[in-house]
Amino acid sequence: DTGVSQNPRHKITKRGQNVTFRCDPISEHNRLYWYRQTLGQGPEFLTYFQNEAQLEKSRLLSDRFSAERPKGSFSTLEIQRTEQGDSAMYLCASSLREGSGGYTFGSGTRLTVV
Amino acid sequence: GENVEQHPSTLSVQEGDSAVIKCTYSDSASNYFPWYKQELGKRPQLIIDIRSNVGEKKDQRIAVTLNKTAKHFSLHITETQPEDSAVYFCAATDSGFQKLVFGTGTRLLVSP
Numbered sequence: 437d438t439g440v441s442q443n444p445r446h447k448i449t450k451r452g453q454n455v456t457f458r459c460d461p462i463s464e465h466n467r468l469y470w471y472r473q474t475l476g477q478g479p480e481f482l483t484y485f486q487n488e489a490q491l492e493k494s495r496l497l498s499d500r501f502s503a504e505r506p507k508g509s510f511s512t513l514e515i516q517r518t519e520q521g522d523s524a525m526y527l528c529a530s531s532l533r534e535g536s537g538g539y540t541f542g543s544g545t546r547l548t549v550v
Numbered sequence: 551g552e553n554v555e556q557h558p559s560t561l562s563v564q565e566g567d568s569a570v571i572k573c574t575y576s577d578s579a580s581n582y583f584p585w586y587k588q589e590l591g592k593r594p595q596l597i598i599d600i601r602s603n604v605g606e607k608k609d610q611r612i613a614v615t616l617n618k619t620a621k622h623f624s625l626h627i628t629e630t631q632p633e634d635s636a637v638y639f640c641a642a643t644d645s646g647f648q649k650l651v652f653g654t655g656t657r658l659l660v661s662p
Binding site: 471477478481484541542 | 554556582584592594595596599639648651654655
């Protein structure tokens with residue numbers, strides 16, 4: 437287990453299509469976070485899980501976004517009916533538990549909506 | 551909710567000089583303050599962090615200071631090298647200590 441893994445690394449999709457990204461956290465980490473990063477900005481929080489429970493979802497997040505972590509291991513982030521404004525880097529991170537320290541980030545999935 | 555502001559947005563220094571990046575946060579209950587380095591096209595990586603019960607922490611050429619009264623913390627890099635060139639992000643925990651809120655980043659350029 438060498439770190440947080442995200443797939444795919446790049447995704448180009450046409451506007452209106454649905455896309456799904458996957459994140460495999462470090463195995464012993466029970467917290468998993470999704471962030472979005474646009475050029476020149478810091479990571480923006482989307483949602484996070486403690487084991488399989490989704491504990492918080494950003495108020496800025498459209499209903500077109502949904503995330504799951506069905507068995508408390510890997511997570512998926514789905515965007516329905518993609519829009520050009522969804523183009524960004526989607527970062528996944530994991531941590532051992534609340535208050536234990538910083539995140540370990542994955543390499544991200546770069547989404548381009550054309 | 552927590553708000554983190556970071557300055558400057560861009561910082562250019564000569565190799566060997568020191569660099570200082572400053573962040574302020576809004577929630578006095580925040581208790582954990584990490585710094586991340588992100589090289590072009592790569593993932594953010596944790597380089598140093600500090601907790602609210604400590605005023606300063608040092609790791610070789612990098613150090614972080616925290617002033618809880620003023621609600622600001624700073625990253626100090628001494629003897630900068632070209633490989634220090636990257637974007638640096640500060641972060642702070644939100645009021646429920648459940649997630650990190652990030653600053654907007656500082657692009658550091660170290661010229662040989």
